[in-house]
Amino acid sequence: MNSQFTLPDFPNSNFEMKYSTWFGEQTLYMDDLPLERSNEKGKPFLIPSHTGEILKAYPKAGFPNIVRALVIDSIQYRIVERLKWYDFAIALLPFCLVFIFKGNSISIGIAVAISISNLEILRNNNSQRMKYLKVIGLTVFAATVYYLMSQLFLAWNK
Numbered sequence: 419m420n421s422q423f424t425l426p427d428f429p430n431s432n433f434e435m436k437y438s439t440w441f442g443e444q445t446l447y448m449d450d451l452p453l454e455r456s457n458e459k460g461k462p463f464l465i466p467s468h469t470g471e472i473l474k475a476y477p478k479a480g481f482p483n484i485v486r487a488l489v490i491d492s493i494q495y496r497i498v499e500r501l502k503w504y505d506f507a508i509a510l511l512p513f514c515l516v517f518i519f520k521g522n523s524i525s526i527g528i529a530v531a532i533s534i535s536n537l538e539i540l541r542n543n544n545s546q547r548m549k550y551l552k553v554i555g556l557t558v559f560a561a562t563v564y565y566l567m568s569q570l571f572l573a574w575n576k
Contacts (some may be wrong), residue, residue, distance in 0.1 A: 420535075421541070427467070427490070435477075435497055444477055446488075463488070471506045501540055508550065509536035511557045515564055523562055532560040 421435045434447040446453045446463040454464045462474035478487040478494060487494045501509075512532040519525045536553045544552070 421498045423495075425488075425490070426494055427473070428465070433497075445476065446477075465490070494565055498541060501537070505540050506537075508553055509540055511553075512536070512560055515561055518561075519564060519568060524567070528560050528564050532556055 422435075423433050424431070425433060425436070428448070431449050434450075436447070446455075446465075452545065454473065456462050456464055460476045462476045462496050465473045467473055469470050473490055475488040475490045487496050489495075502530050510533050512529040515525045526568060533575040535556060539552045539556070540549050542549065
């Protein structure tokens with residue numbers, strides 16, 4: 419997942435945070451160049467300023483994002499926009515599988531994986547219509563796959 423943003427202290431620079439929801443890898447780019455990361459506690463990114471000073475940008479995690487903000491000199495800068503309540507409702511539609519299919523561990527696992535994928539889709543730069551079509555399509559696909567798997571399992575156990 420990629421998030422593009424600007425920081426007030428760097429008005430002429432463009433930043434991009436690339437991160438993997440599944441593996442937790444994070445890379446911060448400043449004007450298309452990757453920034454180094456310190457090994458100290460919190461693993462801050464090292465951002466060179468125009469004065470030659472190095473600023474430490476600490477990634478701040480939060481649900482549902484791996485990185486939702488950067489903290490620089492105790493000031494928090496949001497790097498991804500907040501989702502609306504209805505975006506969360508649509509993203510969490512796969513949890514209907516848990517109730518429809520009597521909530522076994524397979525349906526819960528599928529619901530979690532698809533919901534996380536839906537949240538990533540809703541954060542990308544596609545049009546709103548395309549985002550919602552992808553989310554609904556992925557949810558229907560998950561329900562279909564789960565239904566077919568459950569039917570195969572039932573046939574296998576007869």
